[in-house]
Amino acid sequence: MSASKFRVLPRSYAQTEGIQRSSLNTAILVTLFVLPGMLIFLMFFLYPIGQSAVFSLYEWDGLGPLTDFVGFANYERLLDHKIFHMAVQHSLTLMVLSLVIQLPLSLGLALIVGRGNLPGRRIFRAILFIPYVFSEVVTAIIWTYVLHPDADGLLNTLVRSVVPGFTSAGWLGNPDTVIFVIFIVITWKYFGFHMILYMAGLQAVPDDLEDAARVDGASELNVLRYVTLPLLGSTIRLTVYLSILGTFQQFVLIWVIRQGGPGNGSQVIATYLYKFGILGFHLGYGSAVAVLLSITMLIFSVVYQRFVMRRDYATDASKERIR
């Protein structure tokens, strides 16, 4: 599996192996060093996820013993539940919006901030990135104020000062549009992360290649189109991957801002799982949601890494050979 090779830039490294020491010593050392980490990882991550596959086959409030075996009934109910459909649809909406708006925006800003010749570059990078460091709860509270439905919410005040006679809007009050407003908040907080990745990728694009294209008479747009972007390919493929995985992680911002409401308008898969699975004490049902999401993401990850990101690893290997 190539998951071990997440990286922004292709890099070559010498595959070094320690010299063989006596096998008993090695065995003891390996055990001592592997045990704590793997134990924590298995007990608090992998094993519970695996267990939820079992829970998902039961009707279970989480308190008594597992007795009420229902087979795949939880899954059937889930696939029939209208609110679950809405949650999936909203998660997919967020995913598509991230791919077509957030990533190009991050890339554009990374190109504008550029590669290090722009005075003030570090300050711009800091300001654009800093929301990433803030906690999601703080972000959600600040934006709750910005989007407050009363006349004195920040956005309402601002719009009124530009558009006279503007009656205050409840930005988060409309079930049909709330997910787009949430998307703006997510973008505000997270696009800096992708921008940083693009900036890292750009540093690895040698500017003599671009200069050569310019000398040959290519316009700036063509340099971008035919030189810079193709060279950024591996970074773009990585950010697409992280963005998709990240979208399905979104919980805290959405939950603190609106708890998935109004009218389930901002319900996504994670908030659905929390609301109907955990708060509603339907732990078997919630497990079914978790299993469905893990399997989907696992398949997506494996397929994406095999077929889309594969060439990035291929470049790695060839580079290694050249050196």
Place this chain on the structure above:
Amino acid sequence: MTAQRGLSLTLLLRYTILILVCVVMMAPVATAFLGSIRTTGEFLSSPFGLPQSGIRWENYTNILNGTGFWRSLVNSLLITAGVTFLNITCASMLALVFSRIRFTGRNLLFNLLSLGLLVPVVVAILPIFIQLRRLGLIGNLLGVVLPLAAFGLPGSTVILRGFFMNIPSELEDAAYIDGCTTLGFFYHILLPLSRPALMAVAVIQVINSWNDYFVSLLVLLPDPNQWPLPLGIQQFQGQYGTDWAPIMAYVTLLIIPAIVFYMFTEKYIVTGLTGGELKG
């Protein structure tokens, strides 16, 4: 001549766009700060105004004189320290084994760990809640620390492993010839040489655990004495409703350390997020 003008025009355009975007990015934060030093009334009538009747320190002193804030601060510090220490210790030991020692089952273990990078952490929340309850860790800070350390383990290990692999094996050979044990090599040579990578990994863990809300919500919600800051501020907001000035003071109290932390660790944050790639 024209080329130069073209150049400065692009530069002007770049600056205009950047400054505009930065203003939009900073407006919510700036209003939060301005709100925190005024009364709610002043704040709401002019979000960007300055205090009319002197800085209203009460917004801050009310929070700082109460016990809730300090208790949450201590809880947050404990969680952050615990997660970071546990994560770094386990990850560096795993990374050593995965990068330097050959043994049967190594690839299997590493692939198992890598599975953690392929599924969103959110799906683990419900089963982990059940697991923690079975272990009696609900309402215990350890119940937050252990899962958070586990979530970050695959990423930390992969970054450190990459870094360890880049340290030339000649160094290891030389250490052994000089009579160093594997443990000695790890402790006296590998770890000190890897300080930048360790810092990068640690900084990411600090950010994630300091900001954690979801796991704390599941594990610590029933006992206000154990709330970390994210739960504390949410409760505070619920209590004050639309009395924004004190809420914004609390927000500012949480934002300022985040900004200071960023300024001091910028290099490591960037390195950590880009998997150890970017300098500068």
